[in-house]
Structures are given as C-alpha cells and as structure tokens.
Amino acid sequence: MTGWDATIAAYLAVVVLAGVVELTGRRPGTATPTFGELVSAIATTLPGRIALFACWWWVGWHFLARSSAHVAPHLVDMH
Structure with a gap:
C-alpha cells in the first residue's frame, strides 16, 4: 500500500x-x-468560530484550491 x-x-x-x-x-x-x-x-464561542473557520480553510485548501493543478494543469499558470 x-x-x-x-x-x-x-x-x-x-x-x-x-x-x-x-x-x-x-x-x-x-x-x-x-x-x-x-x-x-x-460556534457559540469566538475560539470555536475561529477553529471552524480554520477547519473549513484547511479543507478548501487541500481539496479544492490545490487539486485544480492536478485536475486541469493546462488552466494553472505555474510560471
């Protein structure tokens, strides 16, 4: 594996x-x-809201933003 x-x-x-x-x-x-x-x-507390925001940011960065270079490399200008 x-x-x-x-x-x-x-x-x-x-x-x-x-x-x-x-x-x-x-x-x-x-x-x-x-x-x-x-x-x-x-989400009832400020630290909780910040933690939720950080979690959603991490998910978006790892699964949405970075994946676009692998899915459609011709659309991403790497220079």
Whole structure:
C-alpha cells in the first residue's frame, strides 16, 4: 500500500465513522449529538468560530484550491 492509498483509506475511515456517529445521534433518546448540533455548540464561542473557520480553510485548501493543478494543469499558470 502506497502513502496515497493509506491517506485515501484514512479519509474514507473518517467519513464512515462520521456517518456512524451521525446515525447514532439521530436515534431517539441518545445523548450523542448530530453533526449539526456539534457545530452549533462549537460556534457559540469566538475560539470555536475561529477553529471552524480554520477547519473549513484547511479543507478548501487541500481539496479544492490545490487539486485544480492536478485536475486541469493546462488552466494553472505555474510560471
């Protein structure tokens, strides 16, 4: 398994785990919060909002901005 494969497997594992936690949070009578409830609780404080912003920035940078050079290299001027 290459490093790329391990990275993809790790991200898939995180997504599956998040799905399991979300489904658990939607069961009646559970104390586990859903993703929306968790984000709402985090966003009630300034440090929480800054952390959420940093997380979204990281996701955007790693999956959206940097990927454009790999997907459409002819559209990115590297000079």
